[in-house]
Amino acid sequence: MSEAIKLFIEDARAVSIEEAAKIMRLTFKRTGVEHPQPCPHCFGTDTFSFNTKKEKWNCRAGGIGGNDAIGMAAHCEGLDLKSREGLLEACSIVLDQDIPDEGERESDEDRAARKKRLEERRLQNDADAAARADSQAEFREKERAKARGIYEAAAPVGRHGRPVADYLEARGCGQIGAAQWLRYASDLPYWHGQDERGRPLELYSGPAMVAPFIGPDLVAIGCHITWLDLKRPPKYRPQLSDSDTGELLPTKKMRGSKKGGLIPLFGDPSVKRWVGGEGIENGAAFAAWEGFREDTFYFAAGDLGNLAGPADPSSRFAHPTLKKPDAKGVARPVTIAGPRPKPDQDGDDAMWVADHVRELVLLADGDSERVMTAAAMARARARHARPGRIIPIVWPRAGYDFSRMAVETGE
Structure with a gap:
């Protein structure tokens, strides 16, 4: 050489x-x-x-x-x-x-052959990616159709949906009477696990509150289901567990799509004041405390991630007190997603907020980990900020959410 x-x-x-x-x-x-x-x-x-x-x-x-x-x-x-x-x-x-x-x-021949192989691979991968996208889109639309079916089959809350109204009242959300968006299913299956043939198993069936996830066109893209048991305080939901492991199972589920959508609770989305947070009960309790204002649209995001969206990786920071052991057993500070939104993210990476909204009141949960929640709420405010829009963040008492506060104070 x-x-x-x-x-x-x-x-x-x-x-x-x-x-x-x-x-x-x-x-x-x-x-x-x-x-x-x-x-x-x-x-x-x-x-x-x-x-x-x-x-x-x-x-x-x-x-x-x-x-x-x-x-x-x-x-x-x-x-x-x-x-x-x-x-x-x-x-x-x-x-x-x-x-x-x-x-x-x-050689020129070898270079041409190599470039040809790369181009052939690119074309094949493009075709495979398009086929996967079509398959995923078809599956997603089927799931959305199932979710819409569950929601549309449920009864509007009112005379037929009394258990939903009773549940919300027991959770500190006042007497709602009829509700435009919330619905009631008298006997909704809870699917969990599979039988020996790989078919879904119905673990439980019972009454449930059903709410839609809607997009900017107000069309349902999914549904949120909360199973109810009015004889089991303080949450008034059934206790379900995995028959094999004994692990307690969530009594809330989502069908269809959630990403980018929101759960409407009360009011008309065309108004300029919106109020909402993560869960249905918190938003409903706050709405009751405000007297269900006619100039306000009350909503829920479903979870903190859908409320705030992804964080800018460069804004991550070490939690001031929480630690966890690394691979060598040394306690290291837990890293928290930061307060700045991820740049160049997709519009549906978090819930939508209409452009005409001038006041967006964000409800925090005081019973969640404080530092992580505060960073996410700051990120939500930054993500949804627009010229001329005010975005206050309202916190309940430390260690509480608005629903529990309402129950304990009797308001």
Whole structure:
């Protein structure tokens, strides 16, 4: 090996992952050190990434990775590093220089064949991805149709849906009478587990409150189900457990789609004042405390993630008190998702809020972990902020939610 070739390879080894990624025109996120994206070789969606701090790259689809720019370039371009030609071609890519005259090169025929293989793989992966997307869209629409069926089959809360009104009153939500959005199912199955043939098992069946998840067009994309047992305070929900493990099961479930939607509780979404938080009971209790204002639309997001959306990874921070052991058993601070929203996220990564809303009151839960909840509420306010819109965050008493406060105070 000539001195010129040795120096050429050593220069390539000195190129950082970040420098090579820029030369190769790979995609950089706006912030952070981890940069996921479709693999230039395997073309899988977000299966390839490189880390500019750790000096590493990885392709989950190909099951390969490394800690140098040469290997990253070889993978992306389909080059074989075991051959002299493949090694020098990869070095040429990261240096953005021609191979020295005495170095081995791919023949024009070999280069054309390699490029053809990459293009054929890209076309096949595009076709596979399109087929998967169609299949997922079909499955999602079927689930949405099932959710709409459950909701539409339930009775409006009023004369026929009295147990829902009784449940909400017992949970501190006042006397709601009729409700436009909430419905009642007298005998709704609770499916859990499978039989010996792999078919779903009906673990329980009983009365339930059914509420829709709606999108901006006010069409149901899913439904939220709460099973009821008015003889079992303080939650007034049945106690269900896994027959094999004895593990207690949630008495609330969601069908269809939740992402980006919200649960309407009371009022008209066309008004300019909206009030809501995570759960149905908290939003309903606050609505009762306000006297179900006619100028207000009350809603629930379903959970904190749907209320606030994903966080900017660079805003993560160490919890001031909570710790957990690492792999070596050393207690380390728990890392918390931060108060800043993730940039360039999709519109349905969190619940929607209509553009005409001028006051958005966000209800926090005082019985959830305080630091994590506070960061999420700040993130929700930042995500939903618009010029001319005010977004106060209202907290209940520490250790309580609004529903429990209402029950204990009798208001």
